[in-house]
Amino acid sequence: MNTHNISVGGLVVERGGKPFATAPDFTLEAGQTLALTGASGAGKSTALMAMAGIRPPHLGSIVINGIDPWSLSPSKRDRFRGHFIGLVFQTFHLVDAVSVEANLTLAATCAGLKPDAARIKGLMERLGIYELRRRLPGSLSQGQAQRVAVARALVNKPAVIIADEPTSALDDANALGLLALLRETAQENGAALVLATHDGRVTQAVDRIVTMEVMQ
Numbered sequence: 001m002n003t004h005n006i007s008v009g010g011l012v013v014e015r016g017g018k019p020f021a022t023a024p025d026f027t028l029e030a031g032q033t034l035a036l037t038g039a040s041g042a043g044k045s046t047a048l049m050a051m052a053g054i055r056p057p058h059l060g061s062i063v064i065n066g067i068d069p070w071s072l073s074p075s076k077r078d079r080f081r082g083h084f085i086g087l088v089f090q091t092f093h094l095v096d097a098v099s100v101e102a103n104l105t106l107a108a109t110c111a112g113l114k115p116d117a118a119r120i121k122g123l124m125e126r127l128g129i130y131e132l133r134r135r136l137p138g139s140l141s142q143g144q145a146q147r148v149a150v151a152r153a154l155v156n157k158p159a160v161i162i163a164d165e166p167t168s169a170l171d172d173a174n175a176l177g178l179l180a181l182l183r184e185t186a187q188e189n190g191a192a193l194v195l196a197t198h199d200g201r202v203t204q205a206v207d208r209i210v211t212m213e214v215m216q
Contacts, residue, residue: 160191166179
């Protein structure tokens with residue numbers, strides 16, 4: 001098993017170019033899970049984007065597998081993200097012109113990896129979307145699209161899985177199944193799992209909970 005980890009220290013995110021909110025320091029080792037909580041508008045999504053190397057933090061350090069993604073050039077940071085970070089954001093960013101299955105294949109090819117057909121099939125089966133594999137994303141319900149986005153995030157066996165409100169569109173049965181899959185995948189692949197949420201179903205299923213604080 002790989003020994004992946006993420007460490008966050010002194011993280012301050014900004015809004016409108018000004019410091020806005022802080023996240024508590026934490027370190028997650030392989031297989032550990034954490035919920036990032038806070039009121040709506042408290043900066044949870046912005047903090048996740050900083051951890052994912054998408055939007056720079058105002059202050060603080062983010063280290064994944066010993067590497068600060070913000071020390072890399074934009075092209076190297078994109079490649080690093082594709083290899084080591086699995087993302088599930090509230091806007092799913094699925095490619096509408098190709099099928100569900102092709103979206104998962106693209107996740108590998110865009111990261112410079114060879115698609116693993118068996119893994120892709122297995123993820124679709126476990127998430128209950130295998131029968132949707134030939135459908136276009138625009139024909140899916142919100143919950144179906146959310147599960148496709150989760151499958152895509154897991155395709156490349158990431159070091160860190162980062163998910164923003166991954167259960168928001170799901171009923172209890174699908175939410176619990178998705179959370180179980182995320183936890184199992186983190187443990188199987190030695191990945192750390194960070195979820196931003198206000199869902200009690202999520203906070204009851206993780207190892208640790210930390211809360212964003214808005215600066216006064």
